[in-house]
Amino acid sequence: MQLLNQAVVTEYLNMQAAIDAIEAMLHQQAAHPKWIKAPERLVIETFSEDDKHSSGSHLSMPATIYDGEKEYTAVKLVTICPDNPSRNMPTTTALITVSDNDTGAILAIMDGIYITQVRTAALSGIATKYMAKPDCQSVAVVGCGGMAYEQLHAVLTVRPEIKTVYLWNRSSEGAEQFKTRFERDYSQWSVDISICKDINDAICDADIINVATRATEGLFDSNHIKADVHINAVGAYQPLMKEISNEVIANSNMVVVDDLAGSRHEAGDLIQAHDSSDCAWTWDDLSGDLQALVTEKIVKSESGITLFKSVGAASFDAAVALYVAKQAKQKTFGAAVDW
Missing domain, CATH: 3.30.1780.10 (ornithine cyclodeaminase, domain 1)
Structure with missing residues (x-):
């Protein structure tokens, strides 16, 4: 052993x-x-x-x-x-x-x-590979904790053409530490990393948005993001947690989860959107899971917001x-x- x-x-x-x-x-x-x-x-x-x-x-x-x-x-x-x-x-x-x-x-x-960090990030990488537009130039990192670090690495692995990274974290100190560590450990990625004090400044020009937080309410609305942005959401892993707003979910042309069974019990963003009388999105609008995406049973929408929600599976x-x-x-x- x-x-x-x-x-x-x-x-x-x-x-x-x-x-x-x-x-x-x-x-x-x-x-x-x-x-x-x-x-x-x-x-x-x-x-x-x-x-x-x-x-x-x-x-x-x-x-x-x-x-x-x-x-x-x-x-x-x-x-x-x-x-x-x-x-x-x-x-x-x-x-x-x-x-x-x-x-x-x-x-x-x-x-x-x-x-755990690499596996979670790899799921976002796979989703980005199949769902994000092929000419992405920028990515926003919303929440600079441990999961976000490898998540950025995964996105750059499948989209090496990205040149700009925007960081937003509730504490500026956390964003500074993230930037220092990432530039030290992954110097092979020639990207310009900028720290934003306002979350909307971080996401407004991003082609991809990585979200990894313990938030309990949606962090941004669709009027602050690009019309064809791809979002990877890996936080909000409990029903009462939420980082993607109902409005963003409802306006997404494609919503994919990593695990069908697990998401219905743990994906707080989607659970709350489905349960809200003010949100048009329901589980019937789910595009499918990562397996269907990889095996091309479902294919990327030609335009519009795409959302990948991950809760993890054994x-x-x-x-x-x-x-x-x-x-x-x-x-x-x-x-x-x-x-």
Whole structure:
């Protein structure tokens, strides 16, 4: 069994590999629906609303993948701790196990923080690849937390022609730290990064908008964004959370989710839009999911706003974790231990 800490996972997992692994899994899932099994994740609220703690959550996410030769199980255990940034710790902590279903032997135990960030970002990258216009020149980052960092990297991976990045964060300090870190770690992207104090200044000229926040109400309206903008929304992962306004959702020509079942229970933006008597959008207007997009059962609208909403699913984590576990076995990286 290989033990893979965050440093090792970060060294051996790159964005393109994660994108490829998820796309391959989606094609496989479409061709062989019974090969991938991923029940809805279990979400337990943690902490309490008091003066010392913000409410967080614990998630348990199992999935099995049959790759045509062998079946594997990947289980991710996640704890979301909103107060961690003040402790200089990541908001999301995670651990993933990968086991061989023939014998039950555990092949790898790995840190799941980076895999969660890369997997989430890769979903936005895939959505951008199929939904955003091909000549994008700029992207806005709304919310500069941990998820947003790799999300920008994923968008630049599939749209390397982008030259301008606009940042907006509730705290200017967070935006400054994001800019410094991104320019240091991803110097291969020759982009001009600007920090905006007003969210509308960040989004008004953007061809793509990445949104990753814990907001509870829509952050902008469609009169402040381009008529053909593509939006990747990965925050608002609980029913009472919301970062995309009902007005933007209703005015989107195409709305795609990563996971059909999970989105109906967790995508706060869409749940609230559907439930609102003042919003014309309902679940019947949903264009489809990421699998349908990748397999071209649905295709991009020729014009208009496109919206991708992600809540995450265990199958995506499993695809990336299995790739890392197989690479660790083949290239013998990490620490080998008897179990």
